[in-house]
Amino acid sequence: MLHSIAIAILQLALAPVYDGVERKVRAAIHTRIGPPVLQTWYDLIKLFSKEVVIPVGGGWYTLVTVLEMLTLVTASILLVHVSTVGLAQATIFEAVIFIVLTGIATTLAIMRAVSQNNVFSVLGGFREFSLVLSAEPFLAVSLLLLVSGVEAAASRAIAALILLIAAYVVSGRVPYDIAEAEPELASGVNIELAGPLLGVATVSAVLKKFISATLTVLVFVLLGGLSGLTSLTAVALLTPLTWITHTVVSTLLGRSRVDLAVRFLYTTLFILSSMLLVSYGLGV
Template sequence: MSFINLALSLALLGVAVAIAPILDTVDRKLRARLHSRIGPPTILQTWYDIAKLLRKEIVVSEGGAAVIVPLSMTAASALLALSSLPPGMPSPFAPLDLLYLIMFSAAAHASFILIAVSSGNVYAVIGGFREFVLVSVNEVAYVLGLTAVALSTGVLSFSGAAYYGDFRPIPYIVSFALLSLCLYVSSARIPFDLGEAEPELASGVLIELSGPLLAFGIISVLLKRFLAAAVTATAIALPIMRYSGVYGLPGFGLLLGLTIAVWVIHALIAASLGRSRVGVAVKTLISLYIPLTLLAYTLLLFGV
């Protein structure tokens, strides 16, 4: 691993922490435009909200102390998963970057569920179980989608695929469709924000958090959301990097630009839908995942 690899990976993490709240404001602003209202007054509004929460006193509810560890684990896992992506250069985890990505993504989701269970609040527990059901279905499809994307490049590593992947367009597109759907679900936006479903669960998983703890909770959620957008962006960027030779800083810029674009698309989709129910969401996802997975692997198997 060279210094530049590490520097770009660290830069991606820094950028993720810095711009995820800004992207959240963009998200809010976009929604406001679609709703015919003004929205946040400044692009830094989510940052201001977080800063305000950070300045408040720490109030830990009974059993609330237990949430601190999973809260930290969620943010850390999301950041580690991000560092598995190639930011214009191979990831520090290459060639096992995909394995690490799967592992750390799963850890981020699992620790998010742990926040709910640890808090002991009935709304949080219900939210946690909803997350668990959704993640159980989604993670399987995510692993299959990620693997199918990698297989259709001929290299079981995103970092490797960016340099010497042999892309098979049709399986790649189908695998990408499966993967991007999984990633949208994992971004916990409407209609899949079931763990936090505000009107029913009053913030669900995060309900026991306030002040600085809530600030970290919000950052964790935003980082998970950034991760979902960045992985989708990476899957779009790989063939561009491979065939246009966009590496280094331009590659980093490409990944970042695509991440922002994906985030905006996610925001627009969320603004045009309503919230699902856990039973309906799972059934809908299974009915989409099974045919997409079968199609992707059939295409791969038959060498299309």
């Protein structure tokens, strides 16, 4: 476990760099130069060097914001640990813990948003809640099914597809960045944040992208039958590539609307889940 934590620390230190690469890739598609790849690190250093500004809500608000980040850090470490053995070797217990951690992090994020006396923040919180309801339950089911060691090819493929879609939603990118939606809600859930607290929220946002990319890679590792060192190597190499793929997808799309997003996700994931249920029942 110790070496997993060491690898996790290295991976987490690289996550802001991946985010910097994302900004560079997006800029390239935009025909811009873009900021340096270390810009996210520079941003974090700057934000944490600023004075602490506590918004309305006081200590409770601060606690929730920090707890959200710590929960995501724990979930990320768990994910990196799983990557050292491969998703096929992960236990149901580890999967459940991961699902609970991400669920707690999402709940904290929503609590943070709706506890503010700011209509944009509250609206963002409700949007986050709607998205979570339409994606994370499906993510949980598909993850548990894959970890449970189901062998049927069709079931594995459908579960993997559900997981890939839900993992992308977790990343909070376009078209599912509706909780923040800068031009609509003036940053929505983050509107009251500044200085170190904004830094904490930024770390959380980067970690969500990290979890999204790593989870996606783990699905391919599972389907590829990799485990142990090969799994770890694959995750280390493919995570930034997946991150960039997510970036390209998000750059080529527009922002959805909460009703459209929920309808699309719920319809798509519900149909896929129904197919999964049938294929699992038939053992194919």
